Amino acid sequence: MLEGKRILLIVGGGIAAYKCLELIRRLRERGAAVRCILTEAGGQFVTPLSLSALSGDKVYGELFSLTDEAEMGHIQLSRDADLLVVAPATADLLARMAAGLANDLATTALLATDKAVLAAPAMNVRMWWHPATQRNMTRLREDGVAFVGPNEGDMACGEYGPGRMAEPAEILAAIESLLGAGGPLAGRRAIVTSGPTHEPIDPVRYIANRSSGKQGHAIAGALARLGAETVLVSGPTHEPTPRGVRLVPVETAAEMLAACEAALPADIAICAAAVADWRVANAGAGKMKKVEGVLPTLSLVENPDILARLSRRPEGRPALVVGFAAETDDLIGNARAKLTRKGCDWIMANDVGPASGTFGGERNQVHLLTRDGVEDWPAGSKAEIAERLARRIAAALGATPQGGGRP
Ligand code: C5P
Numbered sequence: 001m002l003e004g005k006r007i008l009l010i011v012g013g014g015i016a017a018y019k020c021l022e023l024i025r026r027l028r029e030r031g032a033a034v035r036c037i038l039t040e041a042g043g044q045f046v047t048p049l050s051l052s053a054l055s056g057d058k059v060y061g062e063l064f065s066l067t068d069e070a071e072m073g074h075i076q077l078s079r080d081a082d083l084l085v086v087a088p089a090t091a092d093l094l095a096r097m098a099a100g101l102a103n104d105l106a107t108t109a110l111l112a113t114d115k116a117v118l119a120a121p122a123m124n125v126r127m128w129w130h131p132a133t134q135r136n137m138t139r140l141r142e143d144g145v146a147f148v149g150p151n152e153g154d155m156a157c158g159e160y161g162p163g164r165m166a167e168p169a170e171i172l173a174a175i176e177s178l179l180g181a182g183g184p185l186a187g188r189r190a191i192v193t194s195g196p197t198h199e200p201i202d203p204v205r206y207i208a209n210r211s212s213g214k215q216g217h218a219i220a221g222a223l224a225r226l227g228a229e230t231v232l233v234s235g236p237t238h239e240p241t242p243r244g245v246r247l248v249p250v251e252t253a254a255e256m257l258a259a260c261e262a263a264l265p266a267d268i269a270i271c272a273a274a275v276a277d278w279r280v281a282n283a284g285a286g287k288m289k290k291v292e293g294v295l296p297t298l299s300l301v302e303n304p305d306i307l308a309r310l311s312r313r314p315e316g317r318p319a320l321v322v323g324f325a326a327e328t329d330d331l332i333g334n335a336r337a338k339l340t341r342k343g344c345d346w347i348m349a350n351d352v353g354p355a356s357g358t359f360g361g362e363r364n365q366v367h368l369l370t371r372d373g374v375e376d377w378p379a380g381s382k383a384e385i386a387e388r389l390a391r392r393i394a395a396a397l398g399a400t401p402q403g404g405g406r407p
Helices: 015-029 048-055 066-071 074-079 091-099 105-112 125-129 131-142 168-178 214-225 253-263 306-311 331-342 382-398
Strands: 006-011 033-038 083-089 116-121 151-154 160-164 189-194 229-234 245-249 268-271 278-280 300-302 320-327 346-351 366-370 373-376
Touching: 006 015, 006 105, 015 033, 015 048, 015 083, 015 168, 033 048, 033 105, 074 105, 083 091, 083 105, 083 168, 091 105, 091 116, 091 131, 116 168, 125 131, 125 160, 189 214, 189 253, 214 229, 214 245, 214 268, 214 382, 229 253, 245 253, 253 306, 268 306, 268 382, 306 320, 306 331, 320 331, 320 382, 331 346, 331 366, 366 382
Parallel strands: 006 033, 006 083, 083 116, 189 229, 189 268, 229 245, 268 320, 320 346
Antiparallel strands: 151 160, 278 300, 346 366, 366 373
């Protein structure tokens, strides 16, 4: 089901545009709200009236329509949606998307969005095989755009080959899979912390650590793919935001705690961030001056322990709270002590000794500690570990009612 999901459907100018009418009906039957942008060329194939009758909403068309801009800016239009669907995605529309143009409302919304984009290409077979179109497809795939079709078959223009737009049922299935609808974590809410924190010394200097955010970001992506509504609270990293995840960027531990608490209630909380243990008590409002021969004294105070705070909430504690233990020696012993000390349900213990290459690296070796024992997981990429953790969580919560007790 797509209950409560909001789809922004961008209808391009191709003969297959008529299939969008059927797509809108099917989306609405499944509980999704559909809002349409009709390109100028799209308006040659379907009318705004049909789209608005079926979607039950206003149809947006022109970039510089003052009334539309007053009611809803184009940025808002794309941010309000959970997913943008371009169907039919004509050769021209794909080219403009690949080039990052924003010369009409459709491309402006596509450029302004922070949401996943699904495109259903539709064009003549020669246009499809043209190197320019194939180049644009490669570029768009690299940019993270998902595709459904095109299918092979007879074309409206009398030729045969790939270029037919995918059928509404296929587009619907792609939408459901991108939104994680029907996934084992559909209807669950997750909070994931990731990355380092930066604790200011003064406005230009800070205390930080070497966390890349790779593992935390991968976990957020894996949870979203299984259908969890996922908030990623992350310190500064270079990692791209995984598809379908809401990022809340923070810098300090205090900001990270506030953002996590603001994201509650949640069924799942995973603390993968390398939170600085201390912050500078006497952080200066102005830049500290270097004085010849005088060494500054930094006095430190302890940061809040986000994992312990979430684990020990008297009310509204997430059903499953997972922490990480990065240790260089007595991995399992230290991790077990941490499980008790922090009050969380599971600990992912990983060896971060200098030889392990875990920090900033692609691979990881973990042991999952639960209250029942230790699972030694095979070494894998951070993406594989994330995938496995997400599935393990889905299995553990499967037996628990939503918003219910601990697994
Ligand atoms: O105490 P230690 O830093 O070793 O614990 C690691 C675990 O606790 C990680 O899951 C980390 O995200 C979490 N943590 C936290 N807030 C802190 C310190 C650690 O959430 N201030």
